[in-house]
Amino acid sequence: MADHHSCSCFRPSEFSCPFPARRRANLCVVRTFRRDNVRIVVTGGGTGGHIYPAFSIIKRMKERHPSAEVLYIGTERGLERELAPKSGVPCAFLRVEGLQRRVSARAFKTMFLAGTSFFSARRILKRFRPDVVIGTGGYVVLPVLLAARTLGVPSAVLELDAFAGLSNRLSGRFVNTVLLGMEAGKAFFQKAPRVVVTGNPRATEVLAVCEDEIARVCRTLGLDRSRPIVTILGGSRGARPINDAVFELLEKPRAHREQIVWITGQVHYEAICQRRSTMPVQKDVFILPYMDEMPALLSATTVLISRAGATILAELTALGVPAILIPSPYVTHHHQDYNAQALEAQGAAVVLSEASLAQGMLATQLSALLANPIRLEGMHKASQRMGKPDALTRIADEIERLLA
Template sequence: MRVVLTGGGTGGHIYPALAIGREVSERQPGSSLLYIGTSRGLEGRIVPEQGIAFENITITGFRRSLSLENVKTVMRFLKGVRRSKELLRQFKPDVVVGTGGYVCGPVVYAASRLGIPTLIHEQNVVPGLTNKFLSRYVDGVAVSFAESASHFKNCSNVVYAGNPCATRVLHADGRQGYESLGMKPGTPFVLIVGGSGGARALNDAFVRMLPLLKKLPEVHFVFVTGERFYKDAEDAVRRELREGTDRVKVLPYIGNMPDVLAASSLYVGRAGASFLAEVTSLGLPSLLVPSPNVTNNHQEANARSLMNAGAANMILERELSGEALFAGIDSIMGDRTRRDAMSESSRNLGMPESAAIIYDQIVGLQRKR
C-alpha cells in the first residue's frame, strides 16, 4: 500500500500519523509511506528521524479574528494545494491520511480533488478548524472521542476509533519502568508530567505541596519538569524537602514513557489527547490539569470527557495551588477502592486496538473506490 500521511505543528498531530503509518507497514510489509508537512513544524525533525520520506510545503494557519494576514494565508493555501497535487501525482498514493494541524488542509483537499481516497483523524473532543473544513471533502473520519462524531455531520463515514497512540503502549513493561527509575517493583508512585515541554504552573504547585508529603508516607513521586525548568525545579525540591528526598525523583524528561506509565499508580498532568489515549489504554487513573493555552480550550473538553466517565478528576489551572494539588492526589492515593474504580473506568475507555480500527477503515475506503 502507498500512503501519504500529513499533519503537524505539534506532537499531538504527528504521533497519531506515525502510529497509523506503523500499523500499515506492519499489516502490509513493503508499503511505501510519504509524509507531507512543513519545515517549521516539529514534523520536519521528527518524521525523518523515523526513516520516513518527508516533503515540505509552505502554509500558515488562519487567525480567528479579521486580519489581512488571512488573505495571505488563502494565497498560501492555494499554492500549497498546487504543490500538494504535484507531490501526489509523483507518489501515486492509494490513500491520504490527515491528522490535523493546518498543514494537512491543502494536502487532503488536493487529494480529494484528484479522486484519491482520503481519511482524517481527530484527536480531541472539539475538532480543530482544519478538520472541520476537510470533513466536507473526505471519504472518512476517525474520531478519538465518541462525543466528537456529532461535529462531523458532513461525512457519512465516521468511525469511533480512539487515538492510534494508544496502540504503542500495548507492549509496555512496568518492570522495565521501575528499573529505569531505580525503584523497587510494586512501589506506589505518582507520575507528574507537564507535557513534553513541561508546565511552570504545575511545577510550581508541586513544589508548594512538598511540605504536605509527610501525610502520604508510603507514596513516591516522579516529577518530570521539562528540560527548560529542570534546574530550577530540582533546586526548589532540594530546598523545600529536607527529609524524604528519596521519595521524590526529579527528571527533565522520560525517554521510555510507556514503560513508566505502566508502572505508575496515578498520572497527574495535562490533558493532551495522545497522552490520554496511552493513559486509558493502560487503565491508569488521572488527575488532570488541562492547559488553558490551547485552541478551543480543547484540553478541558478532553479532561471533562474522562471525568464524566469516572476515569479522572480535574483541577483547572486558575484553581491550582499546592493545597489543591495535594488534596486531589490524596483523595485518590489515600483511597484504594476509589483508585481501583477509576482505573477500571479508565480501562473501559482505553482503545489499544485503535490503529487496527483505523487501518481497517482505510482498507474499506480503497474497496469502495
C-alpha cells in the first residue's frame, strides 16, 4: 500500500491510513480539532472551472495554516487526472459520472457508480479524518459531500455560475454553507442553511499582477498601451464561430486604431495562421494559440470579446474590463447565458448570441463601443462594482468559520 505522505497521487484502494486503529474506530463519535494540525479535503473536477478554484483555495488555506494537511479528491476521467498530480497535493480519484435525467441503461450505470463512489469517498474520509470538506463543483462533489455529512464533518460547496449545476444544487441541501460566485446563484439555494456571496477565487489572483509584469507582457507582444487593445478569446480550446467572426472583423477598416490580440485556442491555431497568410498583411494583429499570462493581458485590455464562463467573468469584473460576451450554446442548461445576462443587466457587458455573429454583429458592436469612451467608462465602473477582488479571503474566512 502506498503511504499518502510519500506519494502525491493514489486511488481509494491504495489510500493507506496513517492513524492508529484505535483512533479510526471512533471517527463518527469524536472529532478532535487541533488548530496546529488542520486537515482539509477539497473536491471538485471535470473542467478547469472546477479544478483551478480548488487549488486556489488550497493555496490560500496553506498560507493561513502552513502545517495543514490537504487532500484533493477528483474524478478518474476529468482534467484533474492530469493536473492534480502535478500540483504536489495528495490526491485521490473516484469513478463517477454525471447524473442522468432520463431513464436509460447509462442512467442505471450512473446510479451504480454514484453508490460505489459514495462508499469509496466515505472510506477515504474516514481514513484521512478531515476537519472540513469543501466542494468546488462537478459531479464528484455530491458523493464526497454526502459522505462528509454522514460522518459529521462540516462542509461547504462553491457554486461559481449564475445557474447552479445539479450536483451543487443537491449538495446545497445538506452542506453547512453554500458559497456563491455570483449574486444570481441565490435563487437555487433558498433552503440552504447558510448562503454567502464570496466571489470567484480567480478574482483575487488576477489582481496580484504588478504593473511591471503588465508592461513586460505588452512589450513582448508589441502592444502600445496608449491605443485601444481588444482581446479576443473563446475559451481554453477556442471557439470556431468566434474565430470565423474575427476574420470578418479583420476585413473591415479599424477606425479607432485598435490593436487586436486574438487567442485562437490550440486546436484552431494552425488552420487560422494558414488562412491568415492568404490575407493582406495587417499591422497590430497578434495571433496566439493560448496565453499563459492572461491576467497581465487583461489588465491592459480595453475591450474583451469572450465566452461567458465563470472564471473569465470573475477576472474581468475584478479588473473592470468592458466586455462583449458570446455565451456558448453547447454547455449544460445554457448556464453561460445566465452568467452573461447578469453582467448585461448591470451595464457591464454587451451580450451577443452565437447565431448573430454570422450577421456581422461582432464588428458592429465593437466599433460602437470603441467610438463611445463615455460608455466604456460606465461599463468599466459597472464591471468593477460586480467584482469581488477579496473573493479568496471571503472563502477562506468561511472555511475558518467551519473550522471554529
